Amino acid sequence: MATHEEITASLLAFQEGYNKNERLKIMNRDWDRVVLVQASDIPSQHTLELRNGELSVREGAPPRADLTVISDSETLADLFYGDITPTEPYMNGTLKIIGSEDDIVRLDFISLMIWGE
Amino acid sequence: MKRVVSVSLGSSRRDHRVEVELMGERFEISRRGTDGDFERAVQLLKELDGKVDAIGLGGIDVYLYAGKTRYVIQDGKKLMDAVRKTPVVDGSGLKNTLERETVYYLREHTDLLSPGTRVLMVSAVDRFGMAEAFAGVGCEVTFGDLIFAAGIPYPIHTVSELEELAAKLLPEMTRLPFHMLYPTGKKQETQDEEKIKKFGHYYQEAQVIAGDYHLVRRYMPRLNGQTIITNTTTADDVTFLREKGAGCLVTTTPEFEGRSFGTNVMEAVLVALLQKPVEEITPRDYLDLLRRLDFKPRVLPLR
Structure with missing residues (x-):
């Protein structure tokens, strides 16, 4: 089980990976989205916000989310640190993403662009 | 038989x-x-x-x-x-041979692919041979894989960038359910109006539009005489392309009884x-x- 602080640290690593990738920022200039990241086994909520291609992270839930990412704390931390890709936990049901199919594909894409090889 | x-x-x-x-x-x-x-x-x-x-x-x-x-x-x-x-x-075996040859044939025997011709491939990773051939004969290529599959307004203009992005994305993307990546079933009979509105200009700016017919059709706006290079077209598809304003249809596979x-x-x-x-x-x-x-x-x- 990961702690809330570990999830925060993983999201900050994700943000750093994103912000270093200028091409990814260009790709997402048109995609303004609010993402709620919620752990299923501990009280932990974070907000990822994409606006004009820039990604910000903050603790707590947003008033309204376009996408909701739910998983156990360990999977969330592994995912945002890039230790695992979203596909496997998404396919086996460990990771639930609530939102439009297009947005889910795009979130998967961002993660792969940051960590994929 | x-x-x-x-x-x-x-x-x-x-x-x-x-x-x-x-x-x-x-x-x-x-x-x-x-x-x-x-x-x-x-x-x-x-x-x-x-x-x-x-x-x-x-x-x-x-x-x-x-x-x-x-x-x-x-x-x-x-x-x-x-x-x-x-x-x-x-x-895929035939795409890598026949479709590559199609590009060389058109370059040699028609005036459809002169150097500098602006070609949009709606998706290129499913037709890499054709993509390489277009670039090889000097066309100005736009690969729309990210635009149309993922809704990301990022045109890819070189084969090397296509390869680089494929190496990052495809090992994982290919594990997703196929319907998340490609229109299947009834989706093949409809057009994606939202993407047409957003990305239709890539079609209109091109002189040649190439690739999988279902993808080409799904995102096609009103055209102004473009050449379409594809296959699996029926008589109804020819009517559809004509109504959309396409100028010419090239099919890479032979036609039997009115369809390729x-x-x-x-x-x-x-x-x-x-x-x-x-x-x-x-x-x-x-x-x-x-x-x-x-x-x-x-x-x-x-x-």
Whole structure:
């Protein structure tokens, strides 16, 4: 089980990976989205916000989310640190993403662009 | 008579059956759509296994190529694995030979692909041979893989960037359910109005639009005389393209009874003619056979 602080640290690593990738920022200039990241086994909520291609992270839930990412704390931390890709936990049901199919594909894409090889 | 069947995840409305003679051999070629129903496709493949001479998988790819790397689409592989006895192909072998040759043929024999021609490939990773050939003959290429598959307004203009992005994305993306990556079943009969509004300008800025017909159709706005290079078109599709304002249709596979078949069907026909295990067939085998059959792209003016 990961702690809330570990999830925060993983999201900050994700943000750093994103912000270093200028091409990814260009790709997402048109995609303004609010993402709620919620752990299923501990009280932990974070907000990822994409606006004009820039990604910000903050603790707590947003008033309204376009996408909701739910998983156990360990999977969330592994995912945002890039230790695992979203596909496997998404396919086996460990990771639930609530939102439009297009947005889910795009979130998967961002993660792969940051960590994929 | 040899029997070749294409089992497709696409709409059953496009089903058809023809009889043709190729190199002195009679063929019955049929296409059976399963309306996006994966389990029905598996069942049908099992029923046909051992009873026909070759099977093509349509409406889905099994193998994608970028450079020398081959990526396997897991859903496509599951369908392929349902067949144990009959040779089964997805068309990727033929795409890498016939479609590359089509570009060279058009460059040499028509004025459709002069150097600097602006070509939009709606998706290029499913037709890497064609993508390389367009770039190789000096066309100004735009690969719309990210734009149309993921909604990301990022045109790719070089084969090397396409390869680089494919290496990052495809190992994982190919594990997603296929319907998340490609329109299957009823989706093939509709257009994506939101993406047309957002990304239709990429079509309008191009002189040539190439690639998978279902993708080309799904995002097509009003055109102004563009050439479409594709296959699997029916008489209704020709009417649709004409109404949209396309100037010319080039189909890479031969036409039988008014429609051009998918590459998976034609590859299955070639496999049935070659009578070699699929894993032993080389691109050279396909090219030699295509020359003996005298297959040439069909160029149909629409205006």
